[in-house]
Amino acid sequence: MPSNFTNVVHRTQRLRRDVLEILLEQSIKGVELDSSSRHPPPRCHPGTCTALRQTIITRLYISQRDWTVMWLYGTTDVGKSAVAQTVAEECREKDVLGAALFFSKHIRSNDAHRIIPTVAYQLANRYSDYRALVEREIGEDPRLFGGDIRTQFKKLIAVPLSSLKARGSLTFREPKLVILDGLDECEPHTEAQELIEMICQHARLVENSPLLWVICSRPTSQITSAFSKFQPTAICRAQELVFDxxxxxxxxxxxxxxxxxxxxxxxxxxxxxxxxxxxxxxxxxxxxxxxxxxxxxxxxxxxxxxxxxxxxxxxxxxxxxxxxxxxxxxxxxxxxxxxxxxxxxxDNLPNDYLPTIRRILGVCIYHPYAALSPRALANFLHLDQPTFETSISKLFSVLAPPDSLYSSKERLHFYHTSFGNFLRDPSRSAHHHISERTVYEDLAIHSLQWSNWSVKRACARSRDELVDEICCIVEDPLAALTWKLEDEVHSYECMEAVEHFASQVCWEACFRVAEGDGTPVYQELLRIKHCPRDHLVRFLKRYCATDRPQGNADRLTVKQTLNALWLASFTLIVFYALLRVRIYQEP
Known part of the structure; x- marks a missing residue:
């Protein structure tokens, strides 16, 4: 008997883990309430928005509610996310938060098709009786996640909640709050619009729904159209966010x-x-x-x-x-x-530091969640400590000063995303505008320089005689760092973080600037001794195919270079492959 009981316990734990793993695999990453990618999140200032926040939270405790779905809308940067974050945290403390999803333009996987699995994952992670019902639905239809969102909503939200309500589940005796912030950032927009309609239809059909929904967005045409079908009713309430x-x-x-x-x-x-x-x-x-x-x-x-x-x-x-x-x-x-x-x-920044400041800001704008500490960012951009520290000190009215420039866990971030949005939009920032192409060209050049250094450093670590004939010996493995620490261990950690970031963004950045005048990137490519052939050739083919007003002189040079690279590529690739095998086989 003890053995059978133990087996049942293990099987139950495995099933629980399996359904959570399945839902997690289908979920959108980085949209959680406490996601590190959103740190620090926006919050309401003390004593502000109290009436609105109280309006939302009190609806969770009264039986006769005048709305089940609230659409909180407003212009960009008005403070919708701050209200959503604060309400979600207050509801979590009271154990009435079902799920909270925060979308933004910086999250690449804003896939509307994955919203329902993400909500289901958070609900299943919090409530075991709901999780058991979802487990059954997934077991009966393993292809559920490949279906349309109406099927997902029915089987992951409507059916389980209906069953729990019929049973008189104590878990949902008080309704739980689900927050979808920034829904206008999700694509395709048609599915986001369809999701709103399903939520409102479900609220209309189910009396005293176990879920209350708060959807925050800009008043885009698609979202406005979706909500207009259910207003004015006791189901949906539209609330513009304005401050007195x-x-x-x-x-x-x-x-x-x-x-x-x-x-x-x-x-x-x-x-x-x-x-x-x-x-x-x-x-x-x-x-x-x-x-x-x-x-x-x-x-x-x-x-x-x-x-x-x-x-x-x-x-x-x-x-x-x-x-x-x-x-x-x-x-x-x-x-x-x-x-x-x-x-x-x-306008009041010193001109001497403007180019450096713009380069730092560019990374913060277009790669806001890059896993780079301030010191690692300085090294990636080949800036020494005095230059970097002086440059960012000019920005502390918009850029949150890190607690320590030496900590590998610190990240640079704006006090408010509105500053990044301002610099992205040339109609708002005028001559202060920082273009995506300019930033990616800078990223490409520095990533290629770091990639070249990484190959040289890898060659230097090998004892192969062939390497000694072809590559120069690297006397100082930390020579590429412009900002070192006395502690050698932390310096190596910093360099590895920089090399990892460079490997992540390098070819994406190259491809983004290949259409147009990619000459600076092309010149940097020529300095690389070993390069993955498919990446390099793809870049050069796009570069050669781009029309240029200067004539054919540049293009001819590039095509000649391409032919030479084709002749040398086999030797380089074989050499690089053998080198990597040798390095990773060393004890």
Whole structure:
């Protein structure tokens, strides 16, 4: 008997693990509430959005609800994700959070077809009785995930929840909250639209649904169309996210400036009650926030920057900019004053550091979740410590200063994604715009340089006589690092992180710039002694096929180089393959 009981326990644990593994495999990675790829997540400032947050949470505890699906909509950077994050964390503490998914344009796998499996995985991971029912559905139809999303919704959401409700499950005695933030970022948009319709239809058919849904997005045409079919009804509530300047923004700004006065006591003296800014200036700032916290928050960060110790002068300079600006643009651009602040910050950067600053910002914008510490990023870009530290210190009003530049766990990130969005959009940032092509060309060049170094270092580690004839001996394995530590172990760890990142982005970056003037990348390719033939030839073929206004001179040179590479490729590939085999076979 004990043996049979043990077998049953092991089998039960294995089945539980299997269904979770299956769901996890079909889920979208990096969209979880506490995902490291979103660290640090946006949150509501203390004392803000309390009424809206209370409206959502109290609906989980009353039997007669006036809505089952809330659509929280608003413009870009208005604060939807902050509300969603804060509500999700509060519900998790109360054990009423079913699932929370946070999508963004930076996550490459925003596949609308995987939303339902992702929700199901989070529900199954939290609630064992739901997990058992989902396990049965998957067992009866293993091809479920290849079907359409209506079938997925029925078998992974509707049927299990209906069964639990019929049983009187204590788990869902109180409904659970499901949050889908940034649904407008999911593709294809038609499936996201279809998902909204299914959620609303299910809410209409099921009285006192076990799930409450909060969907946050911009009011795009597809999403607006989907919700319009269910409004106005008791099923769905549309809620625009706006902030009242008097009730929300003025207290937030007043508290923020009070903290600045305390931090800069040497400027303001001992009078912590000093009226700065003046009440009229505070009202102007609150009014120009246009109902958005992001401008007020960014302005406070700019004024409080510890590397610029005169907050009075900084605020006065920007108030002067606001007084002299063209206010006619406010009508068409709700982020006008935020853009004005970002331009003001960038306009005041020292010209000597601008090229370096733009290169650092480029990586932060287009690879925000790159696994590079500040020191590793500096080494990847071949920047020494003084240059890198001085450059990022100019950005601490928009870039969160790391706790330690030496820690391998630290990452550079913006205080708010709006700054990256601003630099991406040339219509907003004008001459401060950082183009994707410029960044990827820089990434390609530095990745190729690091790839070349990696091959040389690998050759130097081999004792093969053939290597000694062909390759130079690398006397200092850390010579490529522009910023070293006295601790050799950490220096090697840093270099390995840089080499790994270079290997990840190298060929993607090369292919992105191959269409157009890829001359700088092409010139860097010619310096590589050993190169995977298929990658190099693919790049050069695209480069040769691109029309150029300069004539055929460049193209002829490239084609001649291509022919020479074809002749030499067999020797290089065989040599490189033998070298790798020899290296990895060494004890």
């Amino acid at each position: 300047p008097k009730e929300d923004l003025l207290p937030f700004l007043d508290r923020g400036f009070r903290e600045i006065r305390l931090q800069h006591w040497e400027v303001f003296g001992s009078d912590s009650n000093q009226k700065w800014p003046t009440p009229s200036e505070l009202r102007i700032i609150a009014h120009n926030c246009s109902g958005q916290f992001v401008f007020g928050s960014a302005l406070l960060k700019y004024v409080a920057d510890a590397h610029n110790p005169n907050p009075i002068h900084r605020l006065a300079s920007f108030l002067e900019v606001m007084r002299n600006c063209d206010l006619s643009q406010c009508r068409t651009n709700p982020l006008f004053f935020l853009d004005l602040l970002y331009k003001h910050i960038l």
